Amino acid sequence: MSEQQEQIQNGSAGKNPLKRFFRYEWILGNIRFFLFLAVLAVVYIANGHMADKTIRDADKTGKELKELQYVYKTLKSEVMFRSRESEIVRAAEPLGLKIDSVPPVRIVLEKSGDKKD
Template structure:
């Protein structure tokens, strides 16, 4: 019985070796292992490398986030101190004696008479 053979077309160029063939040729792994690159292990190695890259990226991201949180906590503490100072100044400047000092320049004076109470009868309203 005759063997099956592929027809070789003359106008077709032979295909390249692909990425792993190129990698094997550049790294010259065939000389060190006396065979081709063991392709069956490459998906596991690629997955492990991908996990390593993700782990390093995640670690850098977490450290950057912690630095940002520390910076923002310091800023919030400064703002809280500023608010407390501003509130104290506002409360001091809104005292009756301080308001009287500020409006004296405008020619206004404090009334020395107590306020009069206005009484409205129920039928007048």
């Protein structure tokens, strides 16, 4: 018998070769592989979403850090300005406090063992 006659008897003559791969039995035989591919796809998508969220959080934190740096610099310059002697004098005037023009007197203690009679 020739090959054509065998194919006709087996019923495979003229069939599309792709149909052989997408038969019910073939799909059931490879169901574990399909599930594995599906799990990989879900993990891949979840990983992409987590990476995007991490990048957004890092950008948000960077913006907050810059804003806090601006606030810090502003407050620091304000404190430096207010701690100048002229500003302290100006703030103390309404309370009746004034700077004494006489320098403070330094008191020196002598040790008792240093003196000899």
